[in-house]
Amino acid sequence: MTIGLLAIVVGALWTVQGLDILPDSKMSGKHVWTFIGAxxxxxxxxxxxxxxxxRSRSKRQGQ
Incomplete structure (x- = not known):
């Protein structure tokens, strides 16, 4: 789950940079990063x- 949450955050960051909402990066304004991030x-x-x-399945079996 932790890797999934990290991937969501990184993907969102890359998407925002690709859309040029977050300027001052080499990735800013490059639309390929929008798709990669998404x-x-x-x-x-x-x-x-x-x-x-x-996780929920393992909790149910442990009871």
Whole structure:
């Protein structure tokens, strides 16, 4: 889950830089980073959901 959350944050940062909302970076204004960032954020969301399901499943079996 931690890796998923980190991927969401990094992906969001890259997306914002690609959209040139966060200036003063070499990635700012380059639209390829918008798509890469969005993809990384989606992967992070998937990893977070999977991690939460595994965690809740293991808690149920432990009771």
């Amino acid at each position: 993809g990384v954020a989606v992967i992070g969301l998937i990893l977070t959901v999977i991690g939460e399901r595994v």
